[in-house]
Amino acid sequence: MNIEYISQVKRVITAVLIVSVMIFAVGCTDKLSLENPNTQTDANFWKNEEDVLSGLAATYKVLKDINRGYFGVRGVELSNGRGDDFFIRNDVQSLYQLSTFTNNPTTTTPRDIYDGFFRGIFRANQVIENTPNASIDEAKKAELIAEAKFLRALNYFYLIINFGDVPLISSVPKEREQYFAPPANQTDLWNFIIADLTEAKNTLPLNYSDVYIGRATSGAAIAQLGKVYLYMERWEDAANELDIITKAPYDYTLLDDYEHNFMAAYDNNKESLFEVQMQNVGGPQPWAGENANESQGTTVAQEFAPAEVAGWFEAFPTNKIFQAFQQEKTVDGDFDARMYASLVWDYPGALYYNRPFSTIKKQFGFNAMIRKYQNWRNNDEGIFISENNEKVIRFADVLLMRAEALVQLGRIEEAYPLIDRIRTRAKLAPLAAGKNQQAMMIEIMHQRMLEFFREGLRFYDLRRWGKLADEIAVSDKEGRQFLTLPRHELFPIPQDELNTNPNMVQNPNW
Numbered sequence: 001m002n003i004e005y006i007s008q009v010k011r012v013i014t015a016v017l018i019v020s021v022m023i024f025a026v027g028c029t030d031k032l033s034l035e036n037p038n039t040q041t042d043a044n045f046w047k048n049e050e051d052v053l054s055g056l057a058a059t060y061k062v063l064k065d066i067n068r069g070y071f072g073v074r075g076v077e078l079s080n081g082r083g084d085d086f087f088i089r090n091d092v093q094s095l096y097q098l099s100t101f102t103n104n105p106t107t108t109t110p111r112d113i114y115d116g117f118f119r120g121i122f123r124a125n126q127v128i129e130n131t132p133n134a135s136i137d138e139a140k141k142a143e144l145i146a147e148a149k150f151l152r153a154l155n156y157f158y159l160i161i162n163f164g165d166v167p168l169i170s171s172v173p174k175e176r177e178q179y180f181a182p183p184a185n186q187t188d189l190w191n192f193i194i195a196d197l198t199e200a201k202n203t204l205p206l207n208y209s210d211v212y213i214g215r216a217t218s219g220a221a222i223a224q225l226g227k228v229y230l231y232m233e234r235w236e237d238a239a240n241e242l243d244i245i246t247k248a249p250y251d252y253t254l255l256d257d258y259e260h261n262f263m264a265a266y267d268n269n270k271e272s273l274f275e276v277q278m279q280n281v282g283g284p285q286p287w288a289g290e291n292a293n294e295s296q297g298t299t300v301a302q303e304f305a306p307a308e309v310a311g312w313f314e315a316f317p318t319n320k321i322f323q324a325f326q327q328e329k330t331v332d333g334d335f336d337a338r339m340y341a342s343l344v345w346d347y348p349g350a351l352y353y354n355r356p357f358s359t360i361k362k363q364f365g366f367n368a369m370i371r372k373y374q375n376w377r378n379n380d381e382g383i384f385i386s387e388n389n390e391k392v393i394r395f396a397d398v399l400l401m402r403a404e405a406l407v408q409l410g411r412i413e414e415a416y417p418l419i420d421r422i423r424t425r426a427k428l429a430p431l432a433a434g435k436n437q438q439a440m441m442i443e444i445m446h447q448r449m450l451e452f453f454r455e456g457l458r459f460y461d462l463r464r465w466g467k468l469a470d471e472i473a474v475s476d477k478e479g480r481q482f483l484t485l486p487r488h489e490l491f492p493i494p495q496d497e498l499n500t501n502p503n504m505v506q507n508p509n510w
Contacts, residue, residue: 102482407444
């Protein structure tokens, strides 16, 4: 697809987001006894498709909120920070605490992300409840409601894997007391997510017109449902669900160049099933809150860039991931192609922001810095508002998740071609024949570590596999000595939630 056209499409979507958030934020406030006729309220909103699209845009918007969004800067740091492959330095206390397993129920970053999930759920519930009464074609109503249910399910998925048992809120509370729900059990929460995603996969379109690139599709819903089944260890369901999107009418595939997944010029590509849209438009302030001054880009690249290019050098790859990339050379004797796209280190000719990497000061004893998602071909990070979309689900994840499910089912031969597609793109030789289940799982674990560095999956993969204690212990990650299981498998329920909701209880071991 034409690169300039993609950029134009992203600008249209982001402009809609800015306007819709401004409208919708007002529409969510309590009614006053005297209403301004120029103000959007529940009484004069939710009338047509434009209103519903504004509500949906506001729901998408929470995903990239700078402090509360799971794919905003603090969410990216939270999801990556506890892995054995990632280190966050100590200038932001809450980030350092979660990265070193010294966090507690008052640590602010998990608190803010928890709040963001429920904001997204609240907004999705508003769309679901109000769309039926809007003047819209019935088939279109069903699609819009299914889209909101996809977003609600996505928020609940990330709530569960980060906080465990949380309140199940399936409608907009009508009275104050209804906000104070007790935690639901895991079975009910997972079944709720499955129901939402099942409706989404059966109702959402295969794709959208070019103006609406970035909205959730049936493929995104199927991939997310497959991931849910994988986390539940429902291997047969996971394998079957993920198989659907490996064949027609779906045409997802791997990009030839791995690094293109993490460059703004190639956003919304054929490997991406769902991504959070970022664009350097809107106001000048990423921290402005939901108003006209808020930028619609992301500050992650600026936060991770080195000081030499006015970055804040917040995060680093551990030497463990640096060594993991070097375990196997390519068919032509070079480093894994993903290593060059993910890390930068002092190899001959290495450039970082158009300067020799050797001129970048090493920090904290780490041999490399993060290149993935960075605008490292520029001279610096500019005005610190990057346009690189955050990828939520890539086709590479679909392939490796399905391979894992098949291996767990003992269908080892069926997993070989899926893994080899990942290896071939990385310029690695095909897998040797005759591997048993244990050897195949070791290979899948290794490939996921390399493939998804800096994509927020490593900690959760290790936990799924029961490998957290072993792998953190043998890393060079600062704070590894403070990891205590099962305590640190989940974040504690934020103290603010416990103070506000008398029916909420703290997670075990906290």
